[in-house]
Amino acid sequence: MPDKQHQYSVKVTWTGNQGSGTSGHRAYSRDHRIEAEGKASVIDGSSDPSFRGDPARWNPEDLLLASLSACHKLWYLGLCASAGVIVQAYEDNAEGAMLEQADGAGQFTSVVLRPQVTLAPGSDLDKARQLHHAAHEKCFIARSVNFPVSHEPQLRIASAD
Structure with missing residues (x-):
């Protein structure tokens, strides 16, 4: 099968002008909206609270x-x-680590995915575990980042009630 190119587009609109624009670092909010054509929901975003962002926003x-x-x-x-x-x-409690440098620049250094997976009675635990490795190898986003993404799945078989 030949390679296929996919295109994505989103619109990010800054909503944090508090009257004087970016006249100073404390003069504006980091709030913004993320939307895409055809999507029902808008994501209200900001920066991380340690960078003067709203902790209630993504x-x-x-x-x-x-x-x-x-x-x-x-x-x-x-x-x-x-x-x-x-x-x-399936529920994942993922965690990421980001290193901020003295000049304010930074980057993620690692992400750990911790999926908790419940399988039907009679499921093959070894196969289910191996499929996490295959999923990691195929994940478009994990293949696109320049830091390690690991996974620590917890698998359990549901009771046959």
């Missing part, structure tokens, strides 16, 4: 972590469906 770091987690989950569920592994529940 920040770019949160969204990067969520993208990595969701991409892995989607690949994992699809691979499980193809392999006959029945997933009944």
Whole structure:
């Protein structure tokens, strides 16, 4: 199958002008809205609270972590469906580490995905665990970042009630 190019577009609108624009670092809010054509919801964003952001809003770091987690989950569920592994529940408690340098620049240094997966009775735990490795190898977002993304899945078989 030949390679295919995919295009994505979003609109980010700064909503934090408090009357004097960016006349000073404390003169404006970091608030913004993220939207895309055809999407029902708008995401209210800001910067991380340590960078004068609103802690009640999503920040770019949160969204990067969520993208990595969701991409892995989607690949994992699809691979499980193809392999006959029945997933009944999936929840990830992902964590990321970002290093801020003295000049204010920074970068993520690592992300750990910690999916808790409940499988149907009779499921093959070894196969289910191997599929996490395959999902990691295929995840578009994980393949696009320049820091390590690891996964520590916790798998359990549901009781046959």
